[in-house]
Amino acid sequence: MAMFNAKEKGEKQNGFEMKEGQIETIIGVSVKVEGDFKSDGDVLVQGIVNGSLKTKGNLKVEEGAKIKANVEAANANVRGEITGNITIKGSLELGESANVAGDIITKILSIEPGAVLHGNCSVSAVEAGVGNEPDPVQKPKKET
Numbered sequence: 001m002a003m004f005n006a007k008e009k010g011e012k013q014n015g016f017e018m019k020e021g022q023i024e025t026i027i028g029v030s031v032k033v034e035g036d037f038k039s040d041g042d043v044l045v046q047g048i049v050n051g052s053l054k055t056k057g058n059l060k061v062e063e064g065a066k067i068k069a070n071v072e073a074a075n076a077n078v079r080g081e082i083t084g085n086i087t088i089k090g091s092l093e094l095g096e097s098a099n100v101a102g103d104i105i106t107k108i109l110s111i112e113p114g115a116v117l118h119g120n121c122s123v124s125a126v127e128a129g130v131g132n133e134p135d136p137v138q139k140p141k142k143e144t
Contacts, residue, residue, distance in 0.1 A: 024057065045080065063097045
């Protein structure tokens with residue numbers, strides 16, 4: 001398959017590796033998933049997902065894909081549309097064609113020019129989504 005040739009060689013694509021043999025699930029262009037989707041491996045979305053999407057592996061959402069769900073993954077590359085909250089333990093990359101409407105929690109966030117984001121972002125060096133409380137806001141000291 002041509003779309004995996006560079007990845008088979010172990011080249012890093014969009015911040016993380018997704019080799020053909022490691023992709024556990026491909027939700028193809030003509031596929032529509034309704035309900036809760038859970039996986040332990042890498043997931044490639046080209047079609048439509050409505051409900052929730054959780055994977056312990058990496059997630060790639062290609063241009064033209066539409067997800068109306070809360071999303072959780074180890075790392076993610078988004079070039080399609082997501083309507084829902086996104087929790088990524090590692091790195092989240094929003095490509096130039098990405099359109100996200102929801103809140104994001106991640107360790108590393110990369111946004112290419114042209115990407116659209118409507119929501120709040122929480123980016124922290126501490127592992128995302130583990131119930132970490134933010135530090136209290138400190139007021140500046142008044143000069144005397």
